[in-house]
Amino acid sequence: MLRFILTRVSLVIPTFIGITMLAFFLIRLVPGDPIETLAGERGIDPARHEQLRKEFGFDKPIFVQYGIYVARVLQGDLGKSLITQESVLTEFNALFPATVELALCAIIFALVLGLPAGMIAAIRRNSIFDHGVMGISLTGYSMPIFWWGLILILLFSVQLGWTPVSGRIDVLYYIEPVTGFLLIDSWLSGEEGAFKSAVEHLILPTIVLGTVPLAVIARMTRSAMLEVLGEDYIRTAKAKGLPWFRVVTLHALRNALIPVVTVIGLQVGVLFTGAILTETIFSWPGIGKWMIDAIFRRDYPVLQGGALLLGIVVMAVNLLVDLAYGLINPRIRHNR
Amino acid sequence: MTAETMDTPAVAVPTATPPHPLREFWSYFSANKGAVAGLVVIVTVVLVALLADVLAPHSPYITDTTIALKPPFWQEGGSLAYPLGTDAIGRDILSRLIYGARLSLLIGIVVVAISIVLGTVLGLVAGFVRGVTEILIMRLMDIILTLPSLLLAIVIVAVLGPGLMNSMIAVALVILPHYVRLARAAVITETSKDYVMAARVSGAGTLRLMFKEVLPNCTAPLIVQASLGISTAILDAAALGFLGLGAQPPSPEWGTMLADAREFVLRAWWVVTFPGLAILITVLAFNLLGDGLRDALDPKLKRS
Numbered sequence: 001m002l003r004f005i006l007t008r009v010s011l012v013i014p015t016f017i018g019i020t021m022l023a024f025f026l027i028r029l030v031p032g033d034p035i036e037t038l039a040g041e042r043g044i045d046p047a048r049h050e051q052l053r054k055e056f057g058f059d060k061p062i063f064v065q066y067g068i069y070v071a072r073v074l075q076g077d078l079g080k081s082l083i084t085q086e087s088v089l090t091e092f093n094a095l096f097p098a099t100v101e102l103a104l105c106a107i108i109f110a111l112v113l114g115l116p117a118g119m120i121a122a123i124r125r126n127s128i129f130d131h132g133v134m135g136i137s138l139t140g141y142s143m144p145i146f147w148w149g150l151i152l153i154l155l156f157s158v159q160l161g162w163t164p165v166s167g168r169i170d171v172l173y174y175i176e177p178v179t180g181f182l183l184i185d186s187w188l189s190g191e192e193g194a195f196k197s198a199v200e201h202l203i204l205p206t207i208v209l210g211t212v213p214l215a216v217i218a219r220m221t222r223s224a225m226l227e228v229l230g231e232d233y234i235r236t237a238k239a240k241g242l243p244w245f246r247v248v249t250l251h252a253l254r255n256a257l258i259p260v261v262t263v264i265g266l267q268v269g270v271l272f273t274g275a276i277l278t279e280t281i282f283s284w285p286g287i288g289k290w291m292i293d294a295i296f297r298r299d300y301p302v303l304q305g306g307a308l309l310l311g312i313v314v315m316a317v318n319l320l321v322d323l324a325y326g327l328i329n330p331r332i333r334h335n336r
Numbered sequence: 337m338t339a340e341t342m343d344t345p346a347v348a349v350p351t352a353t354p355p356h357p358l359r360e361f362w363s364y365f366s367a368n369k370g371a372v373a374g375l376v377v378i379v380t381v382v383l384v385a386l387l388a389d390v391l392a393p394h395s396p397y398i399t400d401t402t403i404a405l406k407p408p409f410w411q412e413g414g415s416l417a418y419p420l421g422t423d424a425i426g427r428d429i430l431s432r433l434i435y436g437a438r439l440s441l442l443i444g445i446v447v448v449a450i451s452i453v454l455g456t457v458l459g460l461v462a463g464f465v466r467g468v469t470e471i472l473i474m475r476l477m478d479i480i481l482t483l484p485s486l487l488l489a490i491v492i493v494a495v496l497g498p499g500l501m502n503s504m505i506a507v508a509l510v511i512l513p514h515y516v517r518l519a520r521a522a523v524i525t526e527t528s529k530d531y532v533m534a535a536r537v538s539g540a541g542t543l544r545l546m547f548k549e550v551l552p553n554c555t556a557p558l559i560v561q562a563s564l565g566i567s568t569a570i571l572d573a574a575a576l577g578f579l580g581l582g583a584q585p586p587s588p589e590w591g592t593m594l595a596d597a598r599e600f601v602l603r604a605w606w607v608v609t610f611p612g613l614a615i616l617i618t619v620l621a622f623n624l625l626g627d628g629l630r631d632a633l634d635p636k637l638k639r640s
Contacts, residue, residue: 015475015478015479018476019482019483026492029496030495138620138624142616142623143616144571144574144575144578144619146574146579147611150612151609153601158601273484273486277575292579295490295494303491303494310487311483314482314484315482
């Protein structure tokens with residue numbers, strides 16, 4: 001097991017180097033001189049230009065610059081936002097909980113609906129229910145979620161008036177951030193209606209962000225379940241006279257969950273991608289909206305730092321899923 | 337050609353000739369109703385795109401504020417002259433959707449063409465050359481796969497500058513790893529087979545081995561991936577358009593149309609509904625087709 005962990009962890013190093021290189025060199029592709037971009041339309045006098053070039057280290061060879069960049073990143077220094085002059089890491093830390101809260105709710109939503117739907121579809125193979133689940137999940141998988149969000153707003157916010165259109169909580173409330181998760185913070189604050197308001201604001205974004213993972217999980221659960229249900233030990237369990245329900249939930253589901261866990265891990269990237277769109281639609285103050293805003297303000301340090309940090313988070317989650325996978329499935333651990 | 341037919345001994349001629357490969361493929365493919373439906377939709381979209389000049393009742397660009405935000409014909413105030421209504425500056429939505437079909441298909445085809453050509457070459461090189469080259473190529477692909485796809489595309493477009501061409505390049509780069517991996521895996525299984533050895537013994541060079549011998553035998557998975565890739569490309573390019581990073585207004589690209597329509601969600605449901613519906617139906621059709629192709633082409637799943 002230790003060897004398995006060490007191999008997996010060591011594989012992260014080249015990926016990390018790659019992500020930093022990508023973040024570093026992509027920004028170099030921005031057309032024009034970075035200092036002139038910084039100075040804006042007013043221009044800059046040549047002496048000051050030279051001084052700034054030295055200050056930023058642009059006069060050094062490119063690989064030295066990359067080395068300096070990585071050294072800084074490892075110390076947690078990702079530069080400052082050009083607009084707010086705030087450290088990129090500080091801003092990221094302040095906004096990240098909002099994205100995580102949304103992503104967690106979305107994945108829970110997807111699991112709660114997707115696992116049972118996939119299971120029942122597999123048990124009732126070729127029934128109307130099965131065809132329905134498969135049809136809906138393929139539609140969900142093909143869904144342009146930025147449109148889906150607008151349609152839900154149209155239906156539930158505009159027509160029915162059930163849910164708010166945007167934001168995390170009603171402007172009436174000021175909630176002191178404790179955990180950064182508004183659901184918990186508004187609960188802790190004890191302010192009347194605050195928790196309800198937070199929940200109402202969360203419903204539509206959760207559905208929008210959870211749609212694609214829901215479709216993927218339902219499909220995956222169904223096919224994993226079908227495979228397991230055909231195995232001999234299930235027939236044995238049935239032959240022993242165990243109740244059907246017990247066989248399905250205890251014997252079959254356990255093994256069917258193994259591929260599903262991997263799929264859930266892979267959904268982390270999908271969730272962050274979806275979060276960018278979902279947050280834009282619902283004006284959700286998270287990482288996605290922050291980065292899109294940065295693009296339009298030409299705030300390159302934010303874009304660079306944000307992409308790097310998201311890449312690292314996804315990498316870390318993938319590593320954890322890999323390790324968990326080895327833990328629950330001995331076949332993987334011993335094969336390598 | 338002659339080498340195959342020349343030395344077939346007369347005794348071994350089978351009594352019933354096997355079905356033509358295309359006919360066999362069609363019999364598997366047509367058994368899948370969803371795939372056929374997908375194919376029908378795609379053919380329709382292609383026809384609409386080709387005949388846009390004939391089919392569209394109006395120009396997709398001409399604005400007329402006197403008829404702004406007209407509802408679809410079945411609603412109070414709508415008229416058959418503008419069947420799906422008009423947008424905020426009086427452009428006919430149906431005509432814009434029809435011209436948008438051109439853009440979406442173009443995006444899908446260009447993106448997949450770029451990534452399939454580049455991906456196949458990189459995959460073939462990785463599979464044939466092995467060693468450091470392979471490690472470098474595959475590691476780079478792993479890194480691209482690690483990053484969330486749309487995030488990477490957004491960063492690339494942000495750096496290159498918004499626009500249709502740049503967004504196509506970005507999406508093509510993001511879906512590239514799938515083709516590289518497929519091609520490499522196929523090459524590695526194929527090169528160990530006898531026919532490659534035979535070709536090598538008879539003096540075929542590496543390039544000939546790569547493109548004439550091995551590549552034709554790896555096409556099935558690549559075709560399936562291409563069909564699924566078109567749906568991803570259309571979806572991601574539309575998302576970029578929606579974020580204001582893809583095709584720029586007044587282009588009738590479906591995602592860009594949605595971006596324009598966002599602020600009218602409270603007043604005019606039709607401006608928002610139809611472009612997204614067009615994206616959904618087209619993407620769904622390509623996904624259905626891809627699933628059907630996979631079932632029909634994947635020999636492992638065939639009930640032989």
